[in-house]
Amino acid sequence: MSTQQGFERRYQAPEREPIIEVDERLFLKSAARSFYVLEAFARSPRPLSLAEVAKAAKISKSAAQRVVQTLLVLGYLERSPTGTGVVPGRRILDRSFDYLRSNPLIERATPILTELRKTCGERVDLSLFDDVTILYAIRLQSKRETFYATLSGRRMPTFATAGGRAMLAFLDDRHADDIVRRSKLAPLTPKTLVDPVLIRQRIEEARRDGYASVLEESLMGEIVVAAAVVKERNMPVGAIHIAGSLADWSAEDFRKRFAPLAIEAARALSG
Amino acid sequence: MSTQQGFERRYQAPEREPIIEVDERLFLKSAARSFYVLEAFARSPRPLSLAEVAKAAKISKSAAQRVVQTLLVLGYLERSPTGTGVVPGRRILDRSFDYLRSNPLIERATPILTELRKTCGERVDLSLFDDVTILYAIRLQSKRETFYATLSGRRMPTFATAGGRAMLAFLDDRHADDIVRRSKLAPLTPKTLVDPVLIRQRIEEARRDGYASVLEESLMGEIVVAAAVVKERNMPVGAIHIAGSLADWSAEDFRKRFAPLAIEAARALSG
DNA sequence: GCATCGGTATCGATGGTCGATACAACCGTT
DNA sequence: AACGGTTGTATCGACCATCGATACCGATGC
Numbered sequence A, B: 001m002s003t004q005q006g007f008e009r010r011y012q013a014p015e016r017e018p019i020i021e022v023d024e025r026l027f028l029k030s031a032a033r034s035f036y037v038l039e040a041f042a043r044s045p046r047p048l049s050l051a052e053v054a055k056a057a058k059i060s061k062s063a064a065q066r067v068v069q070t071l072l073v074l075g076y077l078e079r080s081p082t083g084t085g086v087v088p089g090r091r092i093l094d095r096s097f098d099y100l101r102s103n104p105l106i107e108r109a110t111p112i113l114t115e116l117r118k119t120c121g122e123r124v125d126l127s128l129f130d131d132v133t134i135l136y137a138i139r140l141q142s143k144r145e146t147f148y149a150t151l152s153g154r155r156m157p158t159f160a161t162a163g164g165r166a167m168l169a170f171l172d173d174r175h176a177d178d179i180v181r182r183s184k185l186a187p188l189t190p191k192t193l194v195d196p197v198l199i200r201q202r203i204e205e206a207r208r209d210g211y212a213s214v215l216e217e218s219l220m221g222e223i224v225v226a227a228a229v230v231k232e233r234n235m236p237v238g239a240i241h242i243a244g245s246l247a248d249w250s251a252e253d254f255r256k257r258f259a260p261l262a263i264e265a266a267r268a269l270s271g
Numbered sequence C: 001g002c003a004t005c006g007g008t009a010t011c012g013a014t015g016g017t018c019g020a021t022a023c024a025a026c027c028g029t030t
Numbered sequence D: 001a002a003c004g005g006t007t008g009t010a011t012c013g014a015c016c017a018t019c020g021a022t023a024c025c026g027a028t029g030c
Helices: A029-043 A050-057 A061-074 A091-102 A104-120 A162-168 A173-182 A196-209 A251-269 B029-043 B050-057 B061-074 B091-102 B104-120 B162-168 B173-182 B196-209 B251-269
Strands: A077-079 A086-088 A123-130 A133-140 A155-157 A212-215 A222-230 A236-245 B077-079 B086-088 B123-130 B133-140 B155-157 B212-215 B222-230 B236-245
Touching: A029 A050, A029 A061, A029 A086, A029 B029, A029 B061, A029 B091, A050 A061, A061 A077, A061 A086, A061 B029, A086 B091, A091 A104, A091 B029, A091 B086, A091 B091, A091 B133, A104 A123, A104 A133, A104 A236, A104 A251, A123 A162, A133 A162, A133 B091, A162 A173, A162 A196, A162 A212, A162 A222, A162 A236, A173 A196, A196 A212, A212 A251, A222 A251, A236 A251, B029 B050, B029 B061, B029 B086, B050 B061, B061 B077, B061 B086, B091 B104, B104 B123, B104 B133, B104 B236, B104 B251, B123 B162, B133 B162, B162 B173, B162 B196, B162 B212, B162 B222, B162 B236, B173 B196, B196 B212, B212 B251, B222 B251, B236 B251
Parallel strands: none
Antiparallel strands: A077 A086, A123 A133, A123 A236, A133 A155, A212 A222, A222 A236, B077 B086, B123 B133, B123 B236, B133 B155, B212 B222, B222 B236
């Protein structure tokens, strides 16, 4: 259920690196409004009435009416089958298809992950680095998964995930600390580390070992090992996760067995 | 409702059913422009320069500049890592996450498909009906899959897929024929049926058997059985596919073994 | 050197969008 | 049966956001 729509939405100021900060005058407010409407469903995944849309997107009812009509025509919204309100439309999936297909990393990763999934028999994920969150792009489930563990497009806090920490380990301390500092350090489970000092310690371990491992920090009963995929100059761009259940494995066995596989797969994708 | 326009893009005139035809004056041209830009990547999944964007979206270079800047800020576009041009942005995945999460069918289907995947050991898909195309929403791969067979958001022609025919079998003849007629009957493989008479015959078989089966019609070496998921009034909304390789199975064995499983899963989702 | 391509920035005119408002249809409740 | 509450739909003049020609800067290439 944790929608966690991650820490604070809304795009103001990429604020990372003061690169050029798009010119106000080139920003199309009316275009942005459409996306604000679509984003309303990140907070409430159910049919929204016109009034609710207007409120969520902070626009007038009239504006909402126009945006909704437009998005209905384009297929990015659909009338709710329940009769009232609108829901996200199928055409959105076309765009995510384009995204996945346009990203060379995804394409190269797919066969490697498939192979990895076969040898492991456990869930295998590819996540993408995105500042204070990571974004799951490919998810190959094993058996018995929760609904959200199957969805790509899910975001998780960088600081609390194996993949996130594996990626932070490739940043310099200043940058990594900055990300932790800007993260909302809310525990996802009773075991989530929220003390920046402890988190930093784990990051250093990851730096030393070449992989990160978290134990029940985002889901009770779950153990994950992950290794970062890096580009030139060792910039982390993604991570390969292998996730298993403590019902099947001891933490030590799991790490010993799967960490090398994650590292190898990540290395095959790097460079 | 259904936004058809299968292969052919662009939304002019839903032209199907003269239902209310959204008021011209409520259609936000400037908002639509942003989506035209995003859709440019459906045709060419690679970085596009400003000029290319302008051309693809049929807007001026200035307009392209503004749209691109805006979408960059919002995260729906990203600068290409190769230095020049833009590519679809990660934020798109957030929206597809919202879509999947908002759709009750997807949520209900997930555990059923997971279970089905486990008992079958073959690839299992959930597709959604969308007029002349079907749209893959959930894909659980087995081993050795092609890249495109792993991507949700992929569209395939309704007439040539097992799921598509299973769904057509639940429409009345007029409607089914109409969909076939409006489809671009281009063969995907040497074995694709393109004769409307033969296609209709297969649809009738599906109606009789409660499932459809296609043999190498969309991918050589592949056999697929599928059963339709229907709503009230027996309207088809999706289909469950089970896909295997002819290297592992005879067509007959495959059908005998998996068709009942597809039917049962689809029935569990229907109603 | 010149040509061509990439992205960026400027600015006044114009027309697309704004939003208050009214309307229609549906629900329960009293 | 009129009510107050939804829902979605439709109208219209005023204004300001957007338009697009144009100029600019930097790389790259011959």
